[in-house]
Amino acid sequence: MNGKIIEILTNLGGTRIEAEDHARQALATEAADMTKGLTPYSIRKAMEKTADALPWRYLLEDQEGDDPIEVFLKLRKKLTKQLITTTSNSSSCTITNEQDRLKWDGVRRFLQDTDYLVSALEAAEQAAQEPTPEPAAKPEPAAPAPARRPTKAQLKALELIAAGGVKRSQRFRDPIRVSSLNGTIYADTFEVLTREKWVSVDYSHTLFHGQPVELTDAGRAHLPA
Known part of the structure; x- marks a missing residue:
């Protein structure tokens, strides 16, 4: 259970930080064009994506040497307390006030997006404390669900991972990357x-040094013979 939740948190955090990176790059590109003015849309989007990514940056930066689940729960508790006790900014600068508002919107989204993970942890802990029930009568087997087939892009990614050398990594404040020697994933x-569950990640390695990615048997089954 904990391993799956860590995987979900890592994927969610990587997605939010990568979205921030794209928004910042778009704003930088617009700012570099001296023939055009800056648009409120690009500025606001960069501010919004930065606010969304901030709690996830806190989570990733606090991982060193601690249990990731404990770090996650402590961060949620800390942000919840701040959200309740902190008053809104009342600066004379409209942009500062908007930045403050977006920050707390980002905190709310972080808490909302991870609330179900806390429920899953609590349910698992409660189940571990309850006595094992008597086995029930074996139900009739359900009809198997049809196997999902990968899209062309997903199949290409499986082929790149099968070729070897694929890793998940993160350097400092950069977004999490999936690097491959033979193409882009x-x-x-x-x-x-x-x-x-077509791939597995070796979480015994740190993101800084790179976490090797390999195909599972389920993922390998989709490759051409």
């Missing part, structure tokens, strides 16, 4: 591969 595609 996008974050959204990789999230599907992990959700479908």
Whole structure:
């Protein structure tokens, strides 16, 4: 259970930080064009994605040497307390006030997006404390669900991982990357591969040094013979 939740948190955090990176790059590109003015849309989007990514940056930066689940629960408790006790900014600068508002919106989204993980941890802890019930009568087997097939992009990513050398990594404040020597694997595609259990990640390695990625038997079954 804990390993799966750590995997979900890592994927969610990587997605939010990568979205911030894209928004910042778009704003930088717009700012570099001296023939055009800055648009409120690009500025606001960069501010919003930065606010969304901030709690996830806190989570990733606090991981060193601690239990990731404990760090996650402590961060939720800390942010919840701050959200309740902190008053809104009342600066004379409209941009400062908007930045403050977006920050707390980002905190709310973080708490909302991870609330079900806390419920899952509590349910698992409660189940571990309850006595094992008597075995019930064996139900009729349900009809097997049809196996999901990968899309072309997902199949290409599986082929890249099968070729070897694929790693998940993160350097300092950069977003989490999935690096491959032979092609590009996008974050959204990789999230599907992990959700479908077509790939496995070696979490015994740190993100800084790179976490090797390999195909599972389920993922290998989709490759051409």
